């Protein structure tokens with residue numbers, strides 16, 4: 001009986017500690033409506049870049065830099081569209097989890113994003129090297145404390161680009177000389193957090 005009581009006390013302590021840690025990490029972020037974010041995807045993604053992150057929690061996740069993507073509206077939902085080549089380690093985590101996150105940073109994190117976009121989580125702890133801190137998000141994914149905006153995205157559709165369907169076939173020779181066609185992921189933006 002004493003062992004059971006002790007177990008319950010320790011479990012309770014651990015759960016409270018984890019919740020407090022997540023609250024601390026989240027406290028700077030405010031949940032906002034997607035309708036209230038007034039951004040140009042060309043600047044936010046194309047110019048400033050972002051991190052695509054997926055995983056169960058901070059003990060098992062991977063992240064990579066991306067500068068190609070879209071924000072829009074499809075199937076009566078706000079959506080984010082991202083493109084991931086087959087050789088990326090991050091793809092395994094995106095494929096194995098229903099939720100992924102998009103983290104956006106101010107320009108002082110350019111070097112961190114360059115590290116995450118040139119090194120693979122397969123062979124380095126690039127997140128530590130980049131000096132950014134992962135946290136568990138409310139919907140059950142992973143994002144970064146230093147981001148100024150985080151989107152939690154729920155996968156709706158995934159399919160590799162099909163070379164037969166390119167109308168401008170110059171794209172194939174220019175972007176895909178190794179036939180490593182991106183998989184396109186269309187995901188519902190379920191939550192947006194901003195500082």
Ligand SMILES: Cc1cc2nc3c(=O)[nH]c(=O)nc-3n(C[C@H](O)[C@H](O)[C@H](O)COP(=O)(O)O)c2cc1C
Nearest residue numbers: 065066067068084085088089090117118119120121
């Ligand atoms: C600015 C920039 C943008 C990138 N955009 C993409 C992208 O949209 N899709 C993609 O598959 N790779 C993109 N990459 C490459 C990946 O970030 C890079 O290969 C990374 O090292 C993959 O890491 P991983 O193997 O740990 O997943 C980009 C890299 C940089 C530097």
